[in-house]
Amino acid sequence: MDAKEKKNELWAFGIVGFFILVSVWTYSLSEYYVYLIAYLWFGFVYGMALQYGRFCFSSAFRDLFAVGVPRMAVGIMIATILFAFVASIITAMGLSTFHPAPTSVHSAIGGLIFGIGMVFSGGCASGSLYKSGEGNGPAMIVILSISLTQATFVDIGGVFNKFVPASWAKSALEKGLPDSITVSDGWVDQYLAGYVWNQPVTTFAKMLGMENTSFAGAMMGDFLVGVVAPALLLLTVVYFFWGRAGFRKKTIKQKGAMTFKDEFTGFWVMMMASKRTAIAGLVLGVACGMQMFVMRGLRLKFGINNAGEILHNLGSDFGLSVRGTVFDPGYWYVTTQEAQWVGWALHKLGWNNMDNIFFGYVNGIPNPLFNPADWMSIALIGGAAVMALLHNEFKWKAPTLELALWAALGGFFMGIGSRLALGCNIGAFFVRVANGDPSGWLFGVGMILGAYIGVKIFNIYAERRMAREMEACGL
Amino acid sequence: MAMKFEKKGEGEYLLDMQGYVCPHPQLYTKKSLEKLKAGDVLELIFDNPSSSESIAAMCENVGNEITSQEMDGGKYTWKIKKG
Numbered sequence: 001m002d003a004k005e006k007k008n009e010l011w012a013f014g015i016v017g018f019f020i021l022v023s024v025w026t027y028s029l030s031e032y033y034v035y036l037i038a039y040l041w042f043g044f045v046y047g048m049a050l051q052y053g054r055f056c057f058s059s060a061f062r063d064l065f066a067v068g069v070p071r072m073a074v075g076i077m078i079a080t081i082l083f084a085f086v087a088s089i090i091t092a093m094g095l096s097t098f099h100p101a102p103t104s105v106h107s108a109i110g111g112l113i114f115g116i117g118m119v120f121s122g123g124c125a126s127g128s129l130y131k132s133g134e135g136n137g138p139a140m141i142v143i144l145s146i147s148l149t150q151a152t153f154v155d156i157g158g159v160f161n162k163f164v165p166a167s168w169a170k171s172a173l174e175k176g177l178p179d180s181i182t183v184s185d186g187w188v189d190q191y192l193a194g195y196v197w198n199q200p201v202t203t204f205a206k207m208l209g210m211e212n213t214s215f216a217g218a219m220m221g222d223f224l225v226g227v228v229a230p231a232l233l234l235l236t237v238v239y240f241f242w243g244r245a246g247f248r249k250k251t252i253k254q255k256g257a258m259t260f261k262d263e264f265t266g267f268w269v270m271m272m273a274s275k276r277t278a279i280a281g282l283v284l285g286v287a288c289g290m291q292m293f294v295m296r297g298l299r300l301k302f303g304i305n306n307a308g309e310i311l312h313n314l315g316s317d318f319g320l321s322v323r324g325t326v327f328d329p330g331y332w333y334v335t336t337q338e339a340q341w342v343g344w345a346l347h348k349l350g351w352n353n354m355d356n357i358f359f360g361y362v363n364g365i366p367n368p369l370f371n372p373a374d375w376m377s378i379a380l381i382g383g384a385a386v387m388a389l390l391h392n393e394f395k396w397k398a399p400t401l402e403l404a405l406w407a408a409l410g411g412f413f414m415g416i417g418s419r420l421a422l423g424c425n426i427g428a429f430f431v432r433v434a435n436g437d438p439s440g441w442l443f444g445v446g447m448i449l450g451a452y453i454g455v456k457i458f459n460i461y462a463e464r465r466m467a468r469e470m471e472a473c474g475l
Numbered sequence: 476m477a478m479k480f481e482k483k484g485e486g487e488y489l490l491d492m493q494g495y496v497c498p499h500p501q502l503y504t505k506k507s508l509e510k511l512k513a514g515d516v517l518e519l520i521f522d523n524p525s526s527s528e529s530i531a532a533m534c535e536n537v538g539n540e541i542t543s544q545e546m547d548g549g550k551y552t553w554k555i556k557k558g
Contacts, residue, residue, distance in 0.1 A: 004548055054525040062498050067505045069532040122497040127525075131496065134524060135549075138496050246536040273535075274528055393524045395549030397494055400477070458498065466506040469480040473488065475510045 005392055012389040015382045019044060022375075032310045035298050036372045042291045043376035046284065046332060047130055047383025051393075053280020055079075056127030057425035058118035061451035066459065070242040070270060075277035076430075077231045079285040084227035084434040086289025091435070092218035095296045097330025101422055101432060102199035103439040108446035110421025110428065114414050115450020118425070119458055121145075121410020122403075125334040125424035128411075129377055133384025137399040138407040143338060145411025146418070150339035151346055153419050154358035157185040168194030178322050182355045188419060189357045196422070203436040212436070222436025230441060235267075243270035288332050288434070295330040307372050308364065319344060319366040322354075327363035327373050333427045335418040337373035340365055358419070417450075478503060486514060492521040493550065500526035501533060504555075508539055511557045516542070519553045527551055 019040060026033035049055065053075060060072035090096050101107070118124045121142040123131050128146070131139035161169075164187055172183045172194035183189045205212045205221030212218060247266035251258050258266075272278060304310060307328035308320045320326060327336045343353055344365040354360040368374045388394040399407065418424040421443050423432070429447060432440025478499070479491040490507050492500040500521040507517055519530070530553070534541050538558035545552045 051524075054528050056497070056525060059497060059525065059529060063501065063529050063533075066498055067501050067529060067533045068536055069501075069529050071528060071532050119498065122499070123525075127497075131525065136496055136523070242536075246538075249538070273532060276528065388524065392546070393549050395522050397496065397522065400494060402477075403494075403496060403499075458502070462499075462502050462506060465478070466480070466503055469478070470507070470510055473480065473482040 008389040012386045015386050032314055035310050036375055038294055039372040039376040040379040043379035044383035045287045047380035048387045049280045049283040050130035051384035051387040053277045055280045057124040058127050061448050062119045064242055065452050065455040068242050070238045071274040071277050073238050074271055075281040077235050079281035080434050081231055082285025083288040084223050087434050088218040088223040090293050092215045094213045097292045097296050098435040100201050100203050100437040101439045102196050102201055104199040107421050107439040107442035110417045111443035111446025112450040114417025115447040116454040117410045117413025119451050119454025121407050126426050129380045130384035133381040134388045135394050135396040137397050138403040141399055141404050141407035142411040145408045146415045147338040147342040149412045149415025150419050151342035154188045155353045155356045156187055160187040164190045180322050181361050186356050192357050226436035239267050239270050292331045316370045319364045321361055321364040326366050331431055335424040337377055341368045487516050489518045496523050497525050501529040504530050513557050515557045517555045522550050
């Protein structure tokens with residue numbers, strides 16, 4: 001082991017030691033901190049798995065359209081199916097923390113904007129976190145841009161109120177929100193209360209006339225019909241358009257012809273093309289399901305429904321919403337806690353952002369040090385850093401102006417898209433799809449289309465750039 | 476550090492993508508290889524771990540051969556022979 005590897009190993013131990021110290025120290029202060037600690041360690045596992053498998057939703061669809069590589073799209077489907085299987089069992093047991101989101105075209109529109117952004121930035125919301133753990137400076141700018149965009153977007157009013165349809169404004173006022181929430185002043189407020197909240201909330205099980213919490217509803221409706229069937233369809237499309245050509249060429253070279261049986265072999269070869277990605281998908285799928293189970297168990301143990309009650313019991317009342325709640329999904333989520341930390345900082349600088357629905361009525365802006373979901377993201381970066389350090393892959397990359405601009409632009413689009421769709425590639429796609437929520441697939445369709453558009457735009461830029469370089473070499 | 480593409484010798488080219496993150500390394504590698512002739516060798520230098528899997532899969536799919544792979548301190552140096 002050379003000096004650099006030894007140094008990397010020491011850093012890795014240091015990061016793990018820090019999280020252990022946080023866990024032990026906070027637990028010694030109060031048993032309630034177990035709630036925060038659980039989020040932290042699930043985040044750590046996500047970070048390790050993401051870095052190990054180079055697991056990025058952006059790369060899944062971008063690499064399909066840009067360079068014809070299907071490995072990540074396959075990995076994501078593996079993770080989704082496994083997560084869905086575990087989640088269905090937990091749902092059937094009545095222990096799920098998942099709540100379906102309103103289903104309408106807004107999910108697809110949000111997904112489309114998000115999809116364009118993730119191609120520009122070079123990483124999705126979760127991808128930017130794990131890449132930050134690899135020392136990737138542009139990914140840190142992406143996080144900052146997503147966070148700032150969201151925190152600002154949810155509070156914009158004034159001239160933007162003129163772009164609110166009258167029906168939204170009327171419907172929002174009729175919701176009877178508390179006086180502290182100025183629902184008539186804010187584009188996102190009126191979008192949420194006047195439009196999104198009026199949309200149907202359903203699952204595949206309910207659409208088939210079954211109860212979610214029944215075994216048949218969870219396994220047949222949500223899992224088989226809602227996840228396995230569309231995932232297999234998507235994988236088949238990916239195989240025929242991107243996975244088959246290379247395998248066919250090799251098979252014909254070896255055997256002279258491609259039989260129907262060979263198609264299944266080719267499909268399997270595509271599924272197993274990247275062991276790292278497949279293993280990461282397996283770990284993520286199981287860990288995501290387990291997190292829902294553990295968080296639900298902790299809520300039952302402490303007799304709470306939301307982490308706001310824990311913060312209140314710990315004497316940290318600052319930043320709780322008007323209902324006493326904070327953002328506490330009970331499962332993997334990325335963007336809301338990113339908006340929260342900037343929201344908290346802006347509030348400390350004098351910006352009153354507790355009069356909007358996003359912060360003031362639903363998620364709050366707790367001190368980041370006491371925000372359980374924030375610790376999930378911090379530990380995710382830490383877990384990715386540990387994995388990168390142990391594999392000698394950590395390298396600090398300072399952002400150039402060119403990359404910083406792409407990162408900021410991509411983060412901006414992702415921030416807008418995630419607020420319109422009420423989540424990102426994790427919260428609005430991965431988690432929802434795996435839990436039988438049709439709005440997840442709507443976000444996915446938009447995200448894939450957005451990735452396609454993003455690749456087309458990015459290709460024009462890259463083509464011109466490369467042509468200049470190659471012309472100089474006479475090519 | 477700006478992206479660099481240069482001719483090193485007859486049929487030998489260098490693409491230096493150090494400092495670049497996704498999707499730049501894989502996209503510029505693809506565009507470079509598309510312009511090269513069969514048998515030409517591209518020496519690729521990059522330091523974005525996420526791009527490694529994508530570039531390897533891309534080469535496998537289109538029949539380009541990765542003849543050598545080195546990694547030192549987060550810096551990847553690969554030689555790719557156009558198929």
